[in-house]
Amino acid sequence: xxxxxxxxxxxxxxxxxxxxxxxxxxxxxxxxxxxxxxxxxxxxxxxxxxxxxxxxxxxxxxxxxxxxxxxxxxxxxxxxxxxxxxxxxxxxxxxxxxxxxxxxxxxxxxxxxxxxxxxxxxxxxxxxxxxxxxxxxxxxxxxxxxxxxxxxxxxxxxxxxxxxxxxxxxxxxxxxxxxxxxxxxxxxxxxxxxxxxxxxxxxxxxxxxxxxxxxxxxxxxxxxxxxxxxxxxxxxxxxxxxxxxxxxxxxxxxxxxxxxxxxxxxxxxxxxxxxxxxxxxxxxxxxxxxxx
Amino acid sequence: xxxxxxxxxxxxxxxxxxxxxxxxxxxxxxxxxxxxxxxxxxxxxxxxxxxxxxxxxxxxxxxxxxxxxxxxxxxxxxxxxxxxxxxxxxxxxxxxxxxxxxxxxxxxxxxxxxxxxxxxxxxxxxxxxxxxxxxxxxxxxxxxxxxxxxxxxxxxxxxxxxxxxxxxxxxxxxxxxxxxxxxxxxxxxxxxxxxxxxxxxxxxxxxxxxxxxxxxxxxxxxxxxxxxxxxxxxxxxxxxxxxxxxxxxxxxxxxxxxxxxxxxxxxxxxxxxxxxxxxxxxxxxxxxxxxx
Numbered sequence: 012x013x014x015x016x017x018x019x020x021x022x023x024x025x026x027x028x029x030x031x032x033x034x035x036x037x038x039x040x041x042x043x044x045x046x047x048x049x050x051x052x053x054x055x056x057x058x059x060x061x062x063x064x065x066x067x068x069x070x071x072x073x074x075x076x077x078x079x080x081x082x083x084x085x086x087x088x089x090x091x092x093x094x095x096x097x098x099x100x101x102x103x104x105x106x107x108x109x110x111x112x113x114x115x116x117x118x119x120x121x122x123x124x125x126x127x128x129x130x131x132x133x134x135x136x137x138x139x140x141x142x143x144x145x146x147x148x149x150x151x152x153x154x155x156x157x158x159x160x161x162x163x164x165x166x167x168x169x170x171x172x173x174x175x176x177x178x179x180x181x182x183x184x185x186x187x188x189x190x191x192x193x194x195x196x197x198x199x200x201x202x203x204x205x206x207x208x209x210x211x212x213x214x215x216x217x218x219x220x221x222x223x224x225x226x227x228x229x230x231x232x233x234x235x236x237x238x239x240x241x242x243x244x245x246x247x248x249x250x251x252x253x254x255x256x257x258x259x260x261x262x263x264x265x266x267x268x269x270x271x272x273x274x275x276x277x278x279x280x281x282x283x284x285x286x287x288x289x290x291x292x293x294x295x296x297x298x299x300x301x302x303x
Numbered sequence: 304x305x306x307x308x309x310x311x312x313x314x315x316x317x318x319x320x321x322x323x324x325x326x327x328x329x330x331x332x333x334x335x336x337x338x339x340x341x342x343x344x345x346x347x348x349x350x351x352x353x354x355x356x357x358x359x360x361x362x363x364x365x366x367x368x369x370x371x372x373x374x375x376x377x378x379x380x381x382x383x384x385x386x387x388x389x390x391x392x393x394x395x396x397x398x399x400x401x402x403x404x405x406x407x408x409x410x411x412x413x414x415x416x417x418x419x420x421x422x423x424x425x426x427x428x429x430x431x432x433x434x435x436x437x438x439x440x441x442x443x444x445x446x447x448x449x450x451x452x453x454x455x456x457x458x459x460x461x462x463x464x465x466x467x468x469x470x471x472x473x474x475x476x477x478x479x480x481x482x483x484x485x486x487x488x489x490x491x492x493x494x495x496x497x498x499x500x501x502x503x504x505x506x507x508x509x510x511x512x513x514x515x516x517x518x519x520x521x522x523x524x525x526x527x528x529x530x531x532x533x534x535x536x537x538x539x540x541x542x543x544x545x546x547x548x549x550x551x552x553x554x555x556x557x558x559x560x561x562x563x564x565x566x567x568x569x570x571x572x573x574x575x576x577x578x579x580x581x582x583x584x585x586x587x588x589x590x591x592x593x594x595x
Contacts, residue, residue, distance in 0.1 A: 131578045150583045170575050172464035172509050173584050180592035206508055209543035213505010216498055217464050251501035283462050286423045289588045291442045292465050296581045296588070300472035 016268040017159045017185050019221060020049025020096075021255070023244040023263040025229030028061040034086045040264050041087070045094040047266045050119070050158040053225040056101045056166050056189040057112070059083045062240070064191075065233040067142045075105035078126060084115045092121025097156040099163045101189040103143070104128070112144040114165055114189060119157035127152045129165040130174060136196040137238055140167070151177040159271065162186040169207070169224060173295065175214035180284075183220060184271060190226040193240035204243045208253070216251030219278045221269050223247070228260055249274055308560040309451045309477050311513060312341025312388075313547070315536040315555040317521030320353040326378045332556050333379070337386045339558045342411070342450040345517040348393045348458045348481040349404070351375045354532070356483075357525040359434040367397035370418060376407045384413025389448040391455045393481040395435070396420070404436040404457055406481060411449035419444045421457040422466060428488040429530055432459070443469040451563065454478040461499070461516060465587065467506035472576075475512060476563060482518040485532035496535045500545070508543030511570045513561050515539070520552055541566055 022040035026033050037054050044052045057063075059082070063071040078084060081102045091098045097119055104113035104126070112129035128147030132140045151174055153162045162178030162185070169175075169188040178186050188211065195201050207224075215222040228242040244257040246267040257263035278284065294300055314332035318325050329346050336344045349355075351374070355363040370376060373394045383390045389411055396405035396418070404421035420439030424432045443466055445454045454470030454477070461467075461480040470478050480503065487493050499516075507514040520534040536549040538559040549555030570576065586592055 130580050130583055131575075133574070133578065135572070135574065146580065151586065167578065170509060171579065172468055172505070173579070173587060176464055177584065177586045177592075180586050180589065182592060182594065203542075205544065206542035209501075209504050210508040211505075212501050213464070213503075213508060213543065216502040216505060217462060250495075250498035251505065252497065280427070282425070282427065283423075284590075286425065286459065287463065287465070287590060288422050288438065289590060291422055292469065292587055294443065294469045294472050295465060295584055297472065298576075298579060298581060300469075300474060302474065 014050060014158050016270050017221065018048050018050040018268045019185060019223050019246055019266065020044030020047065020052035021223050021225045021244050021246055021265040022052065022054055023225055023228055023242050023257045026058055026061060026227055030059045030082055033058050033060065034083060037087060038090055041090055041098065042094065043264045044266055045096050047264065048268065049096065049266045051097045051156065051161055051185065053099060053187045053189060053223055054087065054101065055225045055227045056191045057103060058101060058227065061231045061233055062191045062238070063233060064140045064143060065137055065236060065238050067139050068234065071143065072110065075103040075110050077105050078115060088117035088121045088123060091117035091119060095119045097158050097161065099187055099189065101165065109145045110143055111147055112140065112165055114163050116154045116163065124154045124156065125152065127163050129168060131167045131171055133167040151181065153178055153181040153183045160184045164188050166190045166192065169211050172214060172217070175218055179218035179220060184274060185221045185223065186214065188224040190224050191240060192226055194238055196236065202241070204241045208243060208245060212247045212251040212253065215247040215249060219249045219281055219283070220274060221246060221248055249277060306342060306450050308562050309513065310340050310342040310560045311477060311515050311538055311558065312336030312339070312344035313515050313517045313536050313538055313557040314344065314346055315517055315520055315534050315549045318350055318353060318519055322351045322374055325350050325352065326375060329379060330382055333382055333390065334386065335556045336558055337388050339556065340560065341388065341558045343389045343448065343453055343477065345391060345479045345481060345515055346379065346393065347517045347519045348483045349395060350393060350519065353523045353525055354483045354530070355525060356432045356435060357429055357528060357530050359431050360526065363435065364402065367395040367402050369397050370407060380409035380413045380415060383409035383411060387411045389450050389453065391479055391481060393457065401437045402435055403439055404432065406455050406457055408446045408455065416446045416448065417444065419455050421460060423459045423463055425459040443473065445470055445473040445475045452476045456480050458482045458484065461503050464506060464509070467510055471510035471512060476566060477513045477515065478506065480516040482516050483532060484518055486530055488528065494533065496533045500535060500537060504539045504543040504545065507539040507541060511541045511573055511575070512566060513538060513540055541569060
């Protein structure tokens with residue numbers, strides 16, 4: 012192990028629809044997180060612009076780039092190198108004839124270790140992702156970065172215990188989720204923010220590792236409809252407790268550190284992984300519980 | 304659907320080491336829960352006596368009975384019939400040459416719908432269950448009772464997202480966990496109660512159904528060593544929030560009701576089950592992430 016501790020940072024900000032502005036904001040906040048000691052720093056989902064999935068509009072496909080051409084990936088991987096930090100970089104990926112909701116993992120030397128393509132794609136009012144993104148084909152991945160072994164899911168993935176468990180089994184020391192979530196059209200009183208946090212706190216608690224999510228804030232108007240994003244970004248500890256939490260409306264930089272050996276010892280001694288029963292988990296491989 | 308709502312009850316009490324006393328206490332509290340409207344009522348794990356797994360002692364095997372001979376199963380299934388309620392009944396099962404940590408599901412007419420044998424068996428200081436119990440062979444089960452479709456896990460099962468997800472896939476409307484958990488020998492300042500709750504709140508939140516746990520309270524001295532049980536029994540709603548929660552030291556009866564159609568509509572519209580990716584979950588079928 013290089014670092015004795017995992018030093019996790021999370022940033023939260025409002026996105027404009029101008030990519031240069033958002034990259035500048037990400038730069039400013041990632042630098043703040045690094046100055047506070049963070050070495051693995053999480054930025055929001057699709058922070059290059061507005062959350063365009065609010066509507067189905069073919070014009071938005073022009074926002075996509077191949078991995079090697081994406082402006083956010085270029086800029087933030089350069090920043091990762093400059094600061095010597097790890098940054099998972101969320102971007103809209105064009106891959107031949109299809110498009111993915113992807114994260115590129117920039118290591119502390121700026122090298123891209125690889126990509127993860129969002130496995131679980133939501134679709135509903137205000138969150139029309141199936142129109143844009145093919146379901147990810149990479150499977151769950153974990154990255155041996157310079158500052159720790161990192162698992163990254165993307166937004167809707169965070170609702171699936173299977174994804175978190177898969178990354179834990181693959182050896183993740185921490186799981187990170189770039190996110191874009193907020194209000195639901197036509198349901199002004201509905202607020203899923205606590206539900207959203209508790210689901211992920213459950214992943215932390217069950218897998219006995221830290222979990223962090225970075226969500227956007229602010230209101231965005233796309234095609235005349237306004238949607239608000241509820242922030243509430245957080246870092247949860249290995250017992251599921253919230254160690255750090257951002258507000259609903261405020262730009263934020265969160266940092267927390269976790270002793271890696273202590274985490275590993277807790278996981279070994281608590282022994283949930285020892286007692287798993289893969290022989291009984293076949294039903295998880297079905298969509299309908301085998302009752303179809 | 305018979306009942307429009309799920310009416311869940313949870314009882315929490317201190318166990319003596321006299322089976323008749325514990326059955327009497329269970330009677331008293333289950334009746335209180337039924338009087339408050341509960342129709343599916345959860346009693347603690349192995350409530351017939353002290354939590355003997357504190358030590359490894361072959362004398363404790365004499366506590367086991369076959370399903371049809373178990374005093375607690377007989378008494379509480381009669382009570383289920385008397386009150387017209389569903390009661391999962393935890394008992395130490397003797398099955399031929401082996402022993403299981405088992406729950407029998409008493410339906411509202413007193414009939415035993417079947418048994419579930421604890422799949423995940425803990426083992427460590429103060430919780431020496433592998434000495435007594437063979438790992439369960441039934442797999443996860445869900446029961447169509449008179450008052451709702453009920454999934455039941457047992458204590459350590461509650462730490463495994465796979466178990467909760469399996470029961471949800473099998474159609475559970477609520478998941479119940481009889482429990483015995485408390486202090487850890489030699490770690491007087493260690494308290495896993497919030498970690499314990501958060502893990503299960505995560506199951507509720509991720510599967511979008513209520514989850515309830517019934518834990519014992521009190522201190523028990525087995526072979527000269529004293530262990531305390533921290534209660535904190537609870538009922539969590541489908542967003543993971545605690546709807547009802549008992550104290551650490553007090554006898555308690557908790558009740559909460561949930562509209563069954565509203566639960567089903569929430570699950571369908573939130574659509575996590577639609578978006579699961581069994582094709583990517585193969586790693587869950589391994590013990591070591593396939594990295595061995």
